[in-house]
Amino acid sequence: MEHKITEDEAALYDRQIRLWGLEAQHRMRNASILIAGMRALSNEVCKNIILAGVGSITLLEDEVVTEEDLGAQFLVRKEDVGRNRAEVAAENARHLNPRVKVVVDQDDIAQKPDSFFTGFNIVCLTGCDPGQMDRIDNICRGTKTGLYIAGVHGFFGYIFCDLTKHEYREETQETVTERGKEPETTITQRSQNYASLADTMEARWGYPKPKALKRKVSPLLFAIQALWLFQKAHNGRLPQSSNQGDLDAMLKFRDERLKSAQVDGAFVDDDLIKTLVATVSAEISPVCAIVGGFLAQDILKTLSGKDAPLLNYFLYNGTEGTGLVHHVQKTEA
Known part of the structure; x- marks a missing residue:
């Protein structure tokens, strides 16, 4: 069922509506997002997209909280050790924005049927097995479901984006040379094709x-x-x-x-x-915050349909303090 933005929500998300427009906020309010893998990086992503007011978010994780998780994951506490990561994260995430529906799924991602992933607007995999990454990318491409794959390994982080074919609006303003004249805004409809993960390899x-x-x-x-x-x-x-x-x-x-x-x-x-x-096994909070902030912002940009999302790799090197975007695609020999 489509959710219409209420006056209270319009006031709450006023700054976002000024940035993206009411139509874009409406799309986000009705979007369903899957976050697979609950770690420090996905904690950051959940926080940002929940605060932005998406419709629903499903947290998929079959593993339990360990002592090591307490170092960087802010959605878990010491007393949560031994409990399912998604369940614990959901309990705390709901407090961020009660308007957002947070669903817990404790199944193993490898056991999920293909149809499961096509029920979302965006699928986001964090810390996922590369074999599953390829499998789910192929599934999402078949139904043009947006896919993000991301991970943080110590000082390093990456994001891969595959939207198959994404359409978006690009706004440009003319240069004003006459005093008192208001600039005119031109809206151009554009589309961009994306390479599969396998092709970028x-x-x-x-x-x-x-x-x-x-x-x-x-x-x-x-x-x-x-x-x-x-x-x-x-x-x-x-x-x-x-x-x-x-x-x-x-x-x-x-x-x-x-x-x-x-x-x-x-x-x-x-x-x-x-x-x-x-x-490789370490989760460093500042790295997770940087990569997670970039990832959440790009997911919201994709949902809004305004401006071009990531094309198609973001690579963060914490030893150098650099975050670079690269367009990688399959090329002929």
């Missing part, structure tokens, strides 16, 4: 010079993709910092990905891979 750059390549893509992209290759080869698990064999495997997958991408092998140095492996 096959992108090639044709061996450009390192300086030219750095303007196109961050070395962190290949480090993250090497991590995904490692997980696929090891039943989804993350590399262990104490295991020299895991580090050697990560370096091997890095080399393989750089070769297939037609990128010089020196573009991603060993130190980046070593730092990623050393902190």
Whole structure:
């Protein structure tokens, strides 16, 4: 059932309505979002989109709160250890904005049928197994359901966006040279095609010079993709910092990905891979806040239909304090 914005809600979301317009706020108010995986990053995303006034949000998680979760997850408390993460997060998230419906789902994402994911406007996967990432991306592309995949590994974070084909409005204002004349706003309807996750893993750059390549893509992209290759080869698990064999495997997958991408092998140095492996299981609150804030804002932008969303990777390197957006797509040999 479609929910119409009340006068009270219009007053509550006044600033957002001034920014996006009433029609965009109406779309957000009727949107249904899935957040799969409850960790520090998804805590940030939930907070921001719930405060923005979306219609409903479903939290999908089958694991329980552990002592390690207490360091960065602000939606859980010490007394919640042993309880389901989604259940606990939902209890605290509802206090942020009682107008938003928060649903708890404690099932294993791997057991969910394809039809489950097509019942949402946006699907957001955090900390998900790469095999499931590919599977769910294919499902969402089949029904043009918006998909975001994100993760934080210590000092590093990433977001991948696949909206299949997204239509949005772009507003431009003319330059005013006459005193007293009001600028005219022109609204242009645009559309953008998105590559699948699998296609971005096959992108090639044709061996450009390192300086030219750095303007196109961050070395962190290949480090993250090497991590995904490692997980696929090891039943989804993350590399262990104490295991020299895991580090050697990560370096091997890095080399393989750089070769297939037609990128010089020196573009991603060993130190980046070593730092990623050393902190891969850590959740650092400031990194989660930065990546989660960017992710939530882009989800809202997609729902609003105003201006272009992320196309299609955001890569955050906390050791350098850089956050870069790159358009990665499959290229011919």
